[in-house]
Amino acid sequence: MSETILKVEGLNKNFGGVAAIVDVSFEVKKGELLGIIGPNGSGKTTLVNLLTGFVKPDSGRVFYRGVDITGKKPYKIAEMGIARTFQMVKPFYQLSAFKNLIIPLYSSRVRRLRGGMYGDRDDVAIDLLEDVGFERDSFVPYKVASSLPHGYLKRLELARCLALRPELLILDELFSGMSMSEVASTLPIIERLNGEGLTILMVEHRLKELFRIAHRVIALNFGSKIADSPPGEIMENEAVKAAYLGSEEEGEDA
Amino acid sequence: MLLSILIYGLINSIILALTAIGFSLTFGISGVANFAYGGFYILSGFLVWMLLNYLRFPLLLAIALTIGVVGLLGFITYWIILLRVRGIALSEVIATFALGVGILELFRYLGFVTYEFTLPYLKKGMILIAGVPVDYQRLYIIGIGLALVLFLYFFTHHTRIGLSFRGIAQNERTAISLGIRSDWTAALSLAFGCAMGALAAIVILPLGIISINTGYEVLLIAVAVGIVGGLESVSGILIASLILGYTQVFTGTYLKPEWMMVVYLAAIVIVLTIKPSGLFGKFKELEERV
Amino acid sequence: MNKEPIKFRKERLDRGIKARCEDIFALSSYREILYLLLPRVLPVALLLVFPLFKDIVGLYWEKVLVITCAIALLSLSWDWLASVGLISLGQALFFGVGAYVTGSLNYAFKWPPLITIPLGTLGGALICTLLLLPVLRLRGVYFAIVTLTLPLLLMRFIETTKILGGTEGLSALTPLPSLWVELYVPVFTLLICLFGFRRLINEDYGLVLQGIRDNDRAVMSGAINIYWFKTQAVFLAALVGSFPGAFMTHYYQFVGMPAFALDYSILPLTAAVLGGVGTFAGPTLGAFILVPLSEVLRAFGTLRVVFYSAILIICVVGLPEGVFHYIRRKYHQFERMVEVG
Numbered sequence: 075m076s077e078t079i080l081k082v083e084g085l086n087k088n089f090g091g092v093a094a095i096v097d098v099s100f101e102v103k104k105g106e107l108l109g110i111i112g113p114n115g116s117g118k119t120t121l122v123n124l125l126t127g128f129v130k131p132d133s134g135r136v137f138y139r140g141v142d143i144t145g146k147k148p149y150k151i152a153e154m155g156i157a158r159t160f161q162m163v164k165p166f167y168q169l170s171a172f173k174n175l176i177i178p179l180y181s182s183r184v185r186r187l188r189g190g191m192y193g194d195r196d197d198v199a200i201d202l203l204e205d206v207g208f209e210r211d212s213f214v215p216y217k218v219a220s221s222l223p224h225g226y227l228k229r230l231e232l233a234r235c236l237a238l239r240p241e242l243l244i245l246d247e248l249f250s251g252m253s254m255s256e257v258a259s260t261l262p263i264i265e266r267l268n269g270e271g272l273t274i275l276m277v278e279h280r281l282k283e284l285f286r287i288a289h290r291v292i293a294l295n296f297g298s299k300i301a302d303s304p305p306g307e308i309m310e311n312e313a314v315k316a317a318y319l320g321s322e323e324e325g326e327d328a
Numbered sequence: 329m330l331l332s333i334l335i336y337g338l339i340n341s342i343i344l345a346l347t348a349i350g351f352s353l354t355f356g357i358s359g360v361a362n363f364a365y366g367g368f369y370i371l372s373g374f375l376v377w378m379l380l381n382y383l384r385f386p387l388l389l390a391i392a393l394t395i396g397v398v399g400l401l402g403f404i405t406y407w408i409i410l411l412r413v414r415g416i417a418l419s420e421v422i423a424t425f426a427l428g429v430g431i432l433e434l435f436r437y438l439g440f441v442t443y444e445f446t447l448p449y450l451k452k453g454m455i456l457i458a459g460v461p462v463d464y465q466r467l468y469i470i471g472i473g474l475a476l477v478l479f480l481y482f483f484t485h486h487t488r489i490g491l492s493f494r495g496i497a498q499n500e501r502t503a504i505s506l507g508i509r510s511d512w513t514a515a516l517s518l519a520f521g522c523a524m525g526a527l528a529a530i531v532i533l534p535l536g537i538i539s540i541n542t543g544y545e546v547l548l549i550a551v552a553v554g555i556v557g558g559l560e561s562v563s564g565i566l567i568a569s570l571i572l573g574y575t576q577v578f579t580g581t582y583l584k585p586e587w588m589m590v591v592y593l594a595a596i597v598i599v600l601t602i603k604p605s606g607l608f609g610k611f612k613e614l615e616e617r618v
Numbered sequence: 619m620n621k622e623p624i625k626f627r628k629e630r631l632d633r634g635i636k637a638r639c640e641d642i643f644a645l646s647s648y649r650e651i652l653y654l655l656l657p658r659v660l661p662v663a664l665l666l667v668f669p670l671f672k673d674i675v676g677l678y679w680e681k682v683l684v685i686t687c688a689i690a691l692l693s694l695s696w697d698w699l700a701s702v703g704l705i706s707l708g709q710a711l712f713f714g715v716g717a718y719v720t721g722s723l724n725y726a727f728k729w730p731p732l733i734t735i736p737l738g739t740l741g742g743a744l745i746c747t748l749l750l751l752p753v754l755r756l757r758g759v760y761f762a763i764v765t766l767t768l769p770l771l772l773m774r775f776i777e778t779t780k781i782l783g784g785t786e787g788l789s790a791l792t793p794l795p796s797l798w799v800e801l802y803v804p805v806f807t808l809l810i811c812l813f814g815f816r817r818l819i820n821e822d823y824g825l826v827l828q829g830i831r832d833n834d835r836a837v838m839s840g841a842i843n844i845y846w847f848k849t850q851a852v853f854l855a856a857l858v859g860s861f862p863g864a865f866m867t868h869y870y871q872f873v874g875m876p877a878f879a880l881d882y883s884i885l886p887l888t889a890a891v892l893g894g895v896g897t898f899a900g901p902t903l904g905a906f907i908l909v910p911l912s913e914v915l916r917a918f919g920t921l922r923v924v925f926y927s928a929i930l931i932i933c934v935v936g937l938p939e940g941v942f943h944y945i946r947r948k949y950h951q952f953e954r955m956v957e958v959g
């Protein structure tokens with residue numbers, strides 16, 4: 075494939091004795107859809123936090139399009155075009171769904187990309203919500219976030235990222251807590267985004283769905299990278315099998 | 329001269345640490361910034377005074393009773409006021425602040441503002457330490473301060489309730505899942521914090537008079553020590569007390585005594601600019617779980 | 619089993635006119651227009667004509683109006699900070715710094731109030747923002763702690779260093795040019811700030827600030843520099859808080875350590891909590907209830923502060939909604955009892 079968009083070199087992070095990430099290195103090519111899997115507590119979220127500046131690594135470097143972004147502030151990294159969702163959704167509960175999107179739309183990154191005064195952004199926000207599967211002509215986009223069901227909040231997270239017009243999208247367990255039908259309707263959206271050229275890094279526990287769309291999958295266990303292969307082969311890997319031994323995913327895919 | 333600075337610096341530092349420890353104990357365990365601390369401190373002073381002068385209690389009984397009562401008041405404060413607003417920082421802060429101001433201004437209104445309000449020394453007289461005169465009360469302060477720190481260390485590391493304190497401090501949700509009742513622990517943390525404030529008040533206040541403004545000052549000291557050392561860390565409190573205590577004695581000796589308060593302002597501004605989370609506080613801002 | 623008593627439940631109905639959509643109203647009659655405009659126009663009109671009746675109500679109550687406006691501005695500034703998630707326990711900081719900057723400019727250079735008040739407001743806001751800047755990087759109660767501490771410390775600082783007049787303060791400052799200026803400048807400033815804030819908080823800019831209050835991480839991951847936004851918010855609050863300080867300095871023709879007094883911290887706070895946090899109209903209303911009331915209760919001396927504290931605790935714990943929300947609800951809704959079960 076084409077140029078490298080993200081390059082991670084020897085990343086390490088300790089939380090007071092707990093080694094959350096141990097010497098992790100990998101590369102992501104432009105346009106790739108990379109999956110990251112691993113049992114609970116294996117450091118996936120920590121890795122995402124390290125990439126997006128929410129946690130500072132003890133050592134190691136992260137390069138985004140050749141620029142060293144290690145230890146940069148989260149908003150600077152987002153400004154450069156890396157958007158992320160949070161595993162624990164925490165929308166702006168008191169604002170209506172579409173107003174949730176006004177906030178990223180107000181950032182200098184987006185204002186640079188497209189103009190618009192107060193009010194104009196509302197349409198953009200509604201369009202974005204439609205993109206992630208909110209019913210456009212219903213009242214759902216106008217409801218306050220605190221009254222929306224969890225599945226919608228997850229998709230609101232996704233829309234919040236898309237509002238930034240990212241070049242690299244990092245999804246931290248987007249599907250967790252979604253119903254089967256919600257997953258089924260969100261999956262094509264991600265495929266489409268990827269098809270449009272967006273590079274996506276996807277942390278996921280739902281292996282079946284992930285394997286369907288990912289180009290490549292990295293497995294973590296106790297913070298270390300234990301496998302890096304196409305989705306078809308990753309479960310053949312002995313280390314991955316051992317890591318997942320006994321967990322339900324293993325039974326599902328074996 | 330140097331020796332006296334050394335000794336009085338130590339005494340001063342221990343006074344600061346004693347004053348601050350109750351506030352930061354509560355904050356470290358339950359995350360409640362008890363802005364009523366200064367109020368409880370002064371309340372303890374007046375309570376002892378009233379027990380001694382109105383009811384003619386013996387000193388030790390008055391002290392024990394006061395510490396118990398103030399601790400209980402802290403406990404009740406949690407159940408009546410804080411429990412309902414737990415987790416809403418805005419309301420917690422305002423409620424404790426209002427409580428503290430209310431207590432202090434009530435005493436002011438009731439006329440507790442004259443010079444007659446003093447507490448007796450635990451033991452009168454003084455001795456010479458390496459040629460420097462030190463009165464017994466200050467020795468008691470040193471002793472009680474050290475004992476309290478040791479007790480705290482033992483308590484939090486070796487007793488069940490202490491361990492559950494630390495559990496809550498580290499991660500409330502995990503602690504709850506381990507069967508530690510967070511409300512009880514938080515209420516106890518408030519009780520202990522207030523009781524320690526009472527103890528501090530009882531040993532420190534005899535050095536001067538009990539005045540309402542001391543209540544605000546105590547809060548100021550507790551906060552200043554907390555900001556400099558890092559609010560949640562006991563070692564931070566000790567080091568910060570030493571720094572502030574010795575600087576104060578230096579300024580008091582070589583400049584004028586009134587300049588001591590300026591030291592706090594300077595220390596707070598400097599530490600906030602260089603390391604806003606305090607010298608020993610963890611800069612937790614981003615490291616929290618997301 | 620004894621018979622189940624008939625239970626009643628309160629049912630609330632919106633009055634039909636309040637349109638569902640946030641800012642478009644379909645109006646059909648003058649009564650509906652009146653219904654919507656009255657709650658806004660009436661208080662404004664009252665405020666504007668009140669100074670005209672100075673001969674009837676007496677100068678004393680006109681002076682109370684000035685103080686009320688000052689406290690209302692401080693509580694507006696408090697509410698603005700609260701809508702970014704910053705809890706201030708020391709509005710006296712803004713008031714005092716604004717007052718001292720203005721006072722010393724006038725004292726040193728003999729500049730007229732027309733120059734010193736704007737300069738004092740601006741300078742005071744800048745100094746306060748710089749003082750608070752480091753704390754903005756921290757979350758949680760740090761802001762409350764530091765705002766509580768700073769006015770107390772600055773007061774002691776002035777006392778010990780004897781700068782800026784020390785305990786005596788600076789007196790014999792230039793008086794304001796006329797009674798009308800004394801009365802109308804605070805009233806107009808209050809109205810401008812009130813409606814300005816109410817508008818600003820609903821614009822995109824205000825949404826970002828509210829977002830920072832609700833979830834600062836999500837805002838950060840939206841490529842927004844939250845520290846810069848918080849700094850702006852604090853500066854704005856400091857402006858609105860320093861103005862009353864600057865104004866009252868010339869009004870009293872004096873500035874001294876009382877400018878950092880606890881009253882200027884606790885009164886705005888109580889007003890905001892009593893009136894209803896987050897609406898701007900609430901804190902203003904709160905100030906207009908509290909300040910005149912405390913004038914009436916002047917005889918009680920410091921017991922008034924105890925009384926504010928009690929109001930604060932009761933409101934925070936028991937009535938977090940505030941007076942303004944309550945009135946608004948009553949105005950917009952019918953209530954009736956319906957039978958249940």
Ligand SMILES: Nc1ncnc2c1ncn2[C@@H]1O[C@H](COP(=O)(O)OP(=O)(O)OP(=O)(O)O)[C@@H](O)[C@H]1O
Nearest residue numbers: 089092094113114115116117118119120615616617
């Ligand atoms: N802020 C933190 N402080 C202390 N320890 C942390 C922190 N964040 C994560 N950890 C620890 O680091 C390890 C990795 O956690 P992480 O959240 O990255 O796992 P994960 O793979 O995302 O798990 P899950 O599948 O449950 O989301 C865990 O042991 C966790 O307890």
Ligand SMILES: [Mg+2]
Nearest residue numbers: 118119120161
């Ligand atoms: Mg995770």
